[in-house]
Amino acid sequence: MRKITSGEDQLSFHPLPKRPGERLSIHVMNTAQSPGPPEFCYRGILRMLTSEQLLRLTTFQYSHVRPWAVPDRVIRCRAGGYVASYLVKCLLKKGYRVRGTVRDPANSTKTKHLRDLPGAEERLELVGADLLVEGSFDAAVEGCVGVFHTASPVVFPKVDPYVEMVEPAIKGTINVLKSCVKAGVKKVVLTSSSSAFRMRPDYTADVPLDETSWSSVEFCKKVQLWYALAKTMAEEAAWDFAKETGLNMVSVLPTYIIGEIVPPELSTTSQDVLGLFNGKAGNFAKFGRMGYVHVDDVATAHILVYEHPEAEGRYIVSGVTLENYEMAEMLAKRYPQYVVPKIEPGAGMPYYNIDVSKLAKLGLDKYKPIEEAFDDVVESFKQKGVCELQNSLGQPILQSRKHGICLKLTTGQI
Secondary structure, eight states, rough: EEEEEEEEEEEEOOOOSSSSTTTTTEEEOOOOOOOHHHHHHHHHHHHHOOOOHHHHEEEEEEEEOOGGOOEEEEEEEHHHTHHHHHOOOOOHHHOOOOOEEETTTTTTTHHHHHHTTTTTTHHEEEEOTTTSTTTTTHHHHTOOSEEEEEOOOOOOOOOOOIIIIHHHHHHHHHHHHHHHHTOOEEEEEEEOHHHHHHTTTTTOOSOOOOOTTTOOOOHHHHHHHHHHHHHHHHHHHHHHHHHHHHEEEEEEEEOEEEEEESSSOOOHHHHHHHHHHHHHOHHHHHHSSSEEHHHHHHHHHHHHHHTTTTTOOEEEEOOOEEHHHEEEEEEEEOTTTBBOOOOTOOOOOOOBBBOOOHHTTTOOOOOOHHHHHHHHHHHHHHHHHHOOOOBBTBBBEEEEETTEEEEOBBBTTT
8 A cells, every 4th residue: 555645635545556558446545634625636646657557547536534444454254255245345445455254264165256356466365263262363353453243153953043043143243352352453343134123023113113123032032033033142242242341333234135146155045035036935925024235235334334433333224125025026027037936915024114314324325226136136146157047937047157148948949
């Protein structure tokens, strides 16, 4: 990172490429408290380029970031996951140096999608850590200004759901937070879930759910909502720990996340969405009314609460709230070439709305349409060569795993 001072402005930009003919892309971060007009920055940087470099300049990005929020390094816990991978992509795009934790950094199959991200070669470091081993994150968070913790052990319980799912979620979260306290991390952003605020029996239709709402532990136990119980109790434990230690922590609670899939493997939610295009309602038949949000908006929410010093407490991020049958009807109309199942009204959660005004105050006041979110996930299915998709006649849509080419089958022909 190269730094210069121009009047009151404090500018940082990445080193220029040295190979002849290489395309030039510049992202400038201005960390002054009261920055001058962006055009002054443009002029200052452009005067430093040679005529040959100017000819190769293809991208010039400018952003003003509060001085404390420009870290030497931030860490992403369990960087290879669905939300985590997309967030790493966004952090690198904004110029952050990122240290991501993965189970096995040497496993190229599991980490290639991260190492191939733009900016990863210069600013991404992958290290190994185990959520369930206390102290495992000590070395990982050392030297990091901020921590984004999205990881939570998710297993399919075989004997005792509480022991196999809930306890590991709590233990893993606290283990990371303990390491953050030891390392003197300035801020932690914890990814929770809408499952931690909407699983309760006492809805009031005319009062939107907001950050003050918590899922009922007793209700989750009674109806055996083990994932919701794990997310709720892990977040509660995190807040208790933060208050006891004085740790600066903010939590983000996304609703059902849809959108581009960065990792090579499909997450559980992505597999559920894939099932919708194969005529399988699956979990969606049980979801009832639910919020949906684009993964890009989720990443934006994480970065906003991290970069704003005034951010505190919980933040819900949700683009639209739909009944499950409304969502299925929308998909059937938008994608007539696929077998989207019809879902009958009446199943799942009662009527409610979600208040996202708190996050809007930090800048996220316009969300990507749900249609765009599903367009992006369908495109990801195609690019990854998912071959289970079927057309509206129930015929398979074959896709090349190598090139992601979609070949629709008609009777007797390819």
